[in-house]
Amino acid sequence: KIFVILICVSTLAMGCKTGNKTQTDSLRIDIANYKIEELSYNGKEFKVRAYQGIIYVKKTVDSIFHSMNIYIPEEYFNGKSINGYTAETAPIFYPNQVGGYMPAEPASTTGTKFMPPLNGNIPMNPQELKERENTVIVALSHGYVVASAGARGRTNKNTDGKYFGKAPAGLIDLKAGVRYLKYNDDILPGDANKIISNGTSAGGAMSALLGATGDNPDYLPYLKEIGAAETSDAIFASSDYCPITNLDNADKAYEWQYNGINEYKSGRGANSGASKLSENQIRVSADLKSQFPKYLNSLKLTDEQGNSLKLDENGEGSFKEFMKKQVLISANKAINEGNDLSMHSWLSIRNHQAIQIDWNGYVKYMERQKTPPAFDALDLSSAENMEFGTETIDKQHFTEYSKEHSLVENSKLADAKVIKMLNPMNYIGTSNTKTVQYWRIRHGSKDKDTALAISAILTLKLRNNGFDVDYLLPWDKPHSGDYDLAELFEWIDGIVK
Numbered sequence: 001k002i003f004v005i006l007i008c009v010s011t012l013a014m015g016c017k018t019g020n021k022t023q024t025d026s027l028r029i030d031i032a033n034y035k036i037e038e039l040s041y042n043g044k045e046f047k048v049r050a051y052q053g054i055i056y057v058k059k060t061v062d063s064i065f066h067s068m069n070i071y072i073p074e075e076y077f078n079g080k081s082i083n084g085y086t087a088e089t090a091p092i093f094y095p096n097q098v099g100g101y102m103p104a105e106p107a108s109t110t111g112t113k114f115m116p117p118l119n120g121n122i123p124m125n126p127q128e129l130k131e132r133e134n135t136v137i138v139a140l141s142h143g144y145v146v147a148s149a150g151a152r153g154r155t156n157k158n159t160d161g162k163y164f165g166k167a168p169a170g171l172i173d174l175k176a177g178v179r180y181l182k183y184n185d186d187i188l189p190g191d192a193n194k195i196i197s198n199g200t201s202a203g204g205a206m207s208a209l210l211g212a213t214g215d216n217p218d219y220l221p222y223l224k225e226i227g228a229a230e231t232s233d234a235i236f237a238s239s240d241y242c243p244i245t246n247l248d249n250a251d252k253a254y255e256w257q258y259n260g261i262n263e264y265k266s267g268r269g270a271n272s273g274a275s276k277l278s279e280n281q282i283r284v285s286a287d288l289k290s291q292f293p294k295y296l297n298s299l300k301l302t303d304e305q306g307n308s309l310k311l312d313e314n315g316e317g318s319f320k321e322f323m324k325k326q327v328l329i330s331a332n333k334a335i336n337e338g339n340d341l342s343m344h345s346w347l348s349i350r351n352h353q354a355i356q357i358d359w360n361g362y363v364k365y366m367e368r369q370k371t372p373p374a375f376d377a378l379d380l381s382s383a384e385n386m387e388f389g390t391e392t393i394d395k396q397h398f399t400e401y402s403k404e405h406s407l408v409e410n411s412k413l414a415d416a417k418v419i420k421m422l423n424p425m426n427y428i429g430t431s432n433t434k435t436v437q438y439w440r441i442r443h444g445s446k447d448k449d450t451a452l453a454i455s456a457i458l459t460l461k462l463r464n465n466g467f468d469v470d471y472l473l474p475w476d477k478p479h480s481g482d483y484d485l486a487e488l489f490e491w492i493d494g495i496v497k
């Protein structure tokens, strides 16, 4: 009791209302248990209270991947403000470190852990690794409270040989993390009604799912199973870098873009030797490409002016024109920022304005990275096949096409409900769901880990349902994230303040 009183006294400045939640409740944060970290960014030195390794669920199955780090600027414990934010108003930045649908540790203030996402065995370009700032530190220096949850992933296996991180486990964990922050909002500085999630690639997909599926009951049994706090998991905004999402349609989208490019480079940087598609892969590419228009048209998407965005059976039409326009917007931004793009023969530039794009030339310039089917591999060799495994089956298909054409005997198709739960497109604006209003979606104009259409479709579906999306294809960016934190934080400040 004395302990509780002491904690309440020490947190009086932020208003300690324990209500019917008790300090013996394992989901209540021990606010007195922190380490001071002295950080610096851009010449500014500052202190934060670091709460690290918090287990954010009651029935954890893993003490690393179910742990969370929370960092709070020291000023917020002294009644001060940073960048106009106070202990009551500071948003909570919620980055995840999921990459390749692998298990992820929570982000921290030390650089080595905050690695860019890895796609299984494809390392990022070392130059990019060096240039990367620690997102947590930059966010703290900007006045945000930063919380990051670990999450289970596709390779987690317990001592009984059972997998415990297959879909939708990683998403469930990130939702449970949100619930933990809300459950402790009365004790923790920062506003848990202003949680902004952030992620890249598979982590971008997770961030999109957090944004699309808030409080949807489909996920409840899984949240119960791990003993997540019984409160809302709806967030405030979703920042998604190159989300590798909409997996059950991504193979078609990839071939709509890359059909005809029969050479591929599956490595990055120094490992980028070229190989040729096999005859069978070329056939598969044509099959998948021909399926994309039907899917795209079924979405009934419209542009900002209400014009419908469609494709004919050859994959031509207003949706393709929309995509070209997005690349032109990106090119013109780059030109206006002083870049010379005249070396790209597939771009027509007049009076310092990119006015036309030769789509095939552009796609050739991007180069194909993946073999068809890009995600649901016929030999079950992809990261996504593993993501869709079960407790006892390591790898499964998740599309009818790949199941039918599988090269693996007795291969299985994942449960339709799990496939549904991992695709944000199924939840946007649906009943019983708190899809967030604010979105920021980025996909580099040279990012070929998934088709450009995937983030575009997500954007359009959101906009068509009345949500605000700040969407851009940053010029020539390869598969990466967090490369424009100043702009990201400007966007966050704009929606929060």
Ligand code: DHB
Residues within 6 Å of the ligand: 098, 099, 100, 101, 117, 118, 119, 200, 201, 202, 203, 244, 383, 384, 449, 450
């Ligand atoms: C990631 C990249 C991929 O190409 C993919 O298929 C899945 C995940 C990633 O970087 O997280």
